[in-house]
Amino acid sequence: xxxxxxxxxxxxxIIIGVLEIFSRISGKHISYAERSADGGSYNSPFExxxxxxxxTPEPNQLIEYHKTEFDTxxxxxxxxxxxxxxxxxxxxxxxxxxxxxxxxxxxACNDSAYPRILETLIHASLDSTAEIINCGLxxxxxxxxxxxxxxxxxxxxPDYVLITFNSTDIYEYTIRGGFERxxxxxxxQYRPSPWFEPLYAxxxxxxxxxxDIFHLDYNFQKTSEYDIINRQAAKELSIAIDSFxxxxxxxxxxxxxxxxxxxxxxxxxxxxxxxxxLINHCQKKQIAYVDENSFLLEHNIDSNNMKSLYWPKDxxxxxxxxxxxxxxxxxxxxxxxxxxxxxxxxxTNITQQP
Numbered sequence: 001x002x003x004x005x006x007x008x009x010x011x012x013x014i015i016i017g018v019l020e021i022f023s024r025i026s027g028k029h030i031s032y033a034e035r036s037a038d039g040g041s042y043n044s045p046f047e048x049x050x051x052x053x054x055x056t057p058e059p060n061q062l063i064e065y066h067k068t069e070f071d072t073x074x075x076x077x078x079x080x081x082x083x084x085x086x087x088x089x090x091x092x093x094x095x096x097x098x099x100x101x102x103x104x105x106x107x108a109c110n111d112s113a114y115p116r117i118l119e120t121l122i123h124a125s126l127d128s129t130a131e132i133i134n135c136g137l138x139x140x141x142x143x144x145x146x147x148x149x150x151x152x153x154x155x156x157x158p159d160y161v162l163i164t165f166n167s168t169d170i171y172e173y174t175i176r177g178g179f180e181r182x183x184x185x186x187x188x189q190y191r192p193s194p195w196f197e198p199l200y201a202x203x204x205x206x207x208x209x210x211x212d213i214f215h216l217d218y219n220f221q222k223t224s225e226y227d228i229i230n231r232q233a234a235k236e237l238s239i240a241i242d243s244f245x246x247x248x249x250x251x252x253x254x255x256x257x258x259x260x261x262x263x264x265x266x267x268x269x270x271x272x273x274x275x276x277x278l279i280n281h282c283q284k285k286q287i288a289y290v291d292e293n294s295f296l297l298e299h300n301i302d303s304n305n306m307k308s309l310y311w312p313k314d315x316x317x318x319x320x321x322x323x324x325x326x327x328x329x330x331x332x333x334x335x336x337x338x339x340x341x342x343x344x345x346x347x348t349n350i351t352q353q354p
Contacts, residue, residue: 070311074110
């Protein structure tokens, strides 16, 4: 190797090193896992996990979340869910609530997950014997939730089933796919990760190149193709919602959707609200639903004060946010005339402290 080439390589590596250092200092393009937890590391969205489609934790295996803003822990019940031990026998109406980490209740203590708050509202105003089962699981989506419903929870013979939906299901579809992801023997197959992901995981400079030069998003999709991607996602997600609706109809189970915005989707009446295509689908198919985006606007919560509902770094609801989500879900029961109201409850009496 010539002396000039050696000098060039040394300077080249020095420049790359300096750019990497400045890229890290800027904090730009830090991943969610790195931002939300102390000492957090990059987590590939392409990892399928070890449990296949059944992503419920093992019963009584402590689940802990250590974040920069909060710490929570809980013990899964006999079905691996954040609920008391379940029995097939029931004493009253039974309500299953499916969803992701927002339904599980990440970001709040165990009694502040929104299904628990909703149960308090229903006991106070509609039916004191009704049982709500929290079927929310971190990182789940409507496809895995349907598999959980049919594979494990249908045997509990619910009277009502609610799906809590947000735009993360849209993003996750682009990586996980729809029902075709489920293979035989409880196996999963996602879209393959790009060849450069190992470099991306360790280099902030590579992240700048990926996002700022090639204009790929955090799922490595071209931002210029968002319209096509979102239309396809809405189509497949609608199939999953219809699968829930049809199964519930065949079993004489009342079914409804609860849509809610993420922290970067401040309440808006514009067409940029990412849940809108699925809301339109529910309207078309006459599927019962409520939309927390509209609900918050009706209660004078907008872009000026909505941030108070979320943890700034983590992005999940705090207690105050989960209370509003529970209020919104409660309004679905009022809207549809579900359960029998024997006394009136004032929702304004619920504490609004985070």
